Amino acid sequence: MMRRVLVPVLVVAIADAVMLLSAAANRAGQPDARVTLTSRQLVSAPVSARNSARELRWMNGVDALHGVLFGRLDAGTLTALGFDSRPGTRQLGRRVFAALEVDGARLQIVDAALAAETLRRSHPDRGRYIVARAVAYGDGRIRALLPELVVPRAFVHMLDRPPYTVTLAFGRHYEPWIVAIDPVDTPAVRQ
Amino acid sequence: MDTSEAQARLDRIGAFTGELAALERDGVLSLDDGERSALATYHQRIVSDLTTHFDLDRDEAQRRMSLGMRAASIIGAIALSASVYLFFFRIWGLLATSAQVSLLVAAPLAGVVLTEAASRFDKSRHFVLIAALVAFACLVANVSMIGHIFAMTGSPDALLVWSAFALAIGYAYGLRLLVAGGLILAIAFLAGRTVAAAGGEWSEAGRRPEVWLAMALLLLVAGAVRSTRRRRFASTYRNVGLSVALIALWILSINADLSALRWSETAIKATYQIGGFVLTGSVIMLGLRTDWTEGVYLGALGFIVFLYTKFFQWWWDWMPAYLFFLIVGLVAVGMILVLRRVRALATVFA
Numbered sequence: 001m002m003r004r005v006l007v008p009v010l011v012v013a014i015a016d017a018v019m020l021l022s023a024a025a026n027r028a029g030q031p032d033a034r035v036t037l038t039s040r041q042l043v044s045a046p047v048s049a050r051n052s053a054r055e056l057r058w059m060n061g062v063d064a065l066h067g068v069l070f071g072r073l074d075a076g077t078l079t080a081l082g083f084d085s086r087p088g089t090r091q092l093g094r095r096v097f098a099a100l101e102v103d104g105a106r107l108q109i110v111d112a113a114l115a116a117e118t119l120r121r122s123h124p125d126r127g128r129y130i131v132a133r134a135v136a137y138g139d140g141r142i143r144a145l146l147p148e149l150v151v152p153r154a155f156v157h158m159l160d161r162p163p164y165t166v167t168l169a170f171g172r173h174y175e176p177w178i179v180a181i182d183p184v185d186t187p188a189v190r191q
Numbered sequence: 192m193d194t195s196e197a198q199a200r201l202d203r204i205g206a207f208t209g210e211l212a213a214l215e216r217d218g219v220l221s222l223d224d225g226e227r228s229a230l231a232t233y234h235q236r237i238v239s240d241l242t243t244h245f246d247l248d249r250d251e252a253q254r255r256m257s258l259g260m261r262a263a264s265i266i267g268a269i270a271l272s273a274s275v276y277l278f279f280f281r282i283w284g285l286l287a288t289s290a291q292v293s294l295l296v297a298a299p300l301a302g303v304v305l306t307e308a309a310s311r312f313d314k315s316r317h318f319v320l321i322a323a324l325v326a327f328a329c330l331v332a333n334v335s336m337i338g339h340i341f342a343m344t345g346s347p348d349a350l351l352v353w354s355a356f357a358l359a360i361g362y363a364y365g366l367r368l369l370v371a372g373g374l375i376l377a378i379a380f381l382a383g384r385t386v387a388a389a390g391g392e393w394s395e396a397g398r399r400p401e402v403w404l405a406m407a408l409l410l411l412v413a414g415a416v417r418s419t420r421r422r423r424f425a426s427t428y429r430n431v432g433l434s435v436a437l438i439a440l441w442i443l444s445i446n447a448d449l450s451a452l453r454w455s456e457t458a459i460k461a462t463y464q465i466g467g468f469v470l471t472g473s474v475i476m477l478g479l480r481t482d483w484t485e486g487v488y489l490g491a492l493g494f495i496v497f498l499y500t501k502f503f504q505w506w507w508d509w510m511p512a513y514l515f516f517l518i519v520g521l522v523a524v525g526m527i528l529v530l531r532r533v534r535a536l537a538t539v540f541a
Contacts, residue, residue: 095390
């Protein structure tokens with residue numbers, strides 16, 4: 001009996017331990033980037049009677065179907081990412097890193113490389129450039145893998161009072177988490 | 192001895208008893224009272240032993256009811272898993288992150304305990320199957336939702352976890368469906384890792400059928416090797432390997448863009464079409480020789496799909512539709528005649 005139960009229990013225990021340690025390692029130490037985004041860039045997902053959690057979706061230039069940020073790469077960058085430029089080659093997308101510039105209302109992919117460190121050296125401003133995992137394609141498309149963010153309970157009440165700003169940190173594994181959600185001081189409407 | 196072997200023994204006893212009665216009725220064979228009594232006592236003892244330890248079907252009616260119960264188990268397991276998912280989604284927003292994670296960790300563990308408890312009182316194993324499938328669904332929710340809560344980047348390692356769990360619980364409780372699911376997930380994991388190791392995006396492994404074709408053929412060979420340690424699941428290995436291999440070959444035979452080979456489109460399609468016909472033909476022959484019934488069915492189904500796909504590619508664009516379907520129908524009639532001939536030959540050589 002013990003052997004029958006032990007193996008599946010061990011699988012669950014090991015898998016969860018690895019995942020939780022990975023999440024903790026991502027958030028340990030200084031974050032790789034810390035940026036503030038607006039409620040236009042990160043919008044609250046529709047509230048559903050069947051889903052009690054609140055989530056934030058990336059909106060600026062985002063493909064609504066896949067929830068990811070798209071961009072374009074030039075031929076030189078594609079070659080640097082390992083793509084074969086010869087015509088007729090059948091290539092799969094490649095897992096790369098993308099640098100995203102946060103500039104006011106703008107959020108766009110500005111660079112890509114195989115190593116995150118390379119991007120961080122080229123874009124050292126950690127309050128303006130996010131380094132995130134991405135998938136690049138041989139035709140020049142690139143999509144940043146920016147998942148929906150589950151809003152911790154402490155910040156949920158802020159979502160019902162837009163506009164707001166969301167402060168995100170990106171950790172050692174380039175995975176984001178919500179640090180704060182703050183109200184925006186809107187100027188009084190002039191008569 | 193497992194349930195299928197016990198059922199086979201019970202079936203043999205039933206067939207022997209029926210045939211003995213027919214022989215005695217026709218006056219071909221006659222046992223004296225002592226022999227008949229000894230035989231009946233011996234069979235009664237075996238049947239009693241088998242039915243004490245296993246939930247077996249004693250006749251065709253019971254066999255049909257068992258099939259119905261198995262289908263009901265799967266539907267029940269899907270419904271219960273959906274219920275668990277929907278309940279979690281309904282309440283998780285009310286919980287702190289630590290409570291969400293605790294619930295997600297506890298769910299598959301509770302599923303494992305439930306499966307063990309079900310195995311103790313349910314000889315038929317229908318409730319074991321339901322509990323095991325719900326436990327598996329809880330683990331899928333566990334990994335995907337913890338990944339979602341912490342905004343983790345997708346990785347093929349989730350497939351490895353699901354595969355290991357499905358195989359562990361499938362082997363422990365003798366559940367073929369879980370073993371088959373675990374093998375399919377293992378193929379997906381290895382394909383994803385192989386594509387990632389080559390620099391590709393792992394989630395695009397589905398667009399490289401050659402990668403999973405190789406894994407599927409390995410599985411097929413592993414299931415065909417007689418010395419496989421766990422022979423009770425050898426047919427599951429063969430069936431999963433064959434099914435995945437046939438799907439990969441079929442996709443490659445109609446879409447050369449998914450091939451990693453740097454050949455012309457025509458060469459790629461022709462190669463995999465020939466590969467499909469060779470594999471299906473070989474499997475039908477092997478299945479007939481070794482009593483691998485599912486292999487014969489899957490091989491015949493694959494052969495028909497490859498053949499009709501070829502017909503479609505050759506003729507659909509220029510041939511009148513009524514003529515196309517006439518040829519398809521005539522080919523079906525021809526295949527029935529050929530298979531009848533093959534069956535007759537198999538009977539002669541048996």
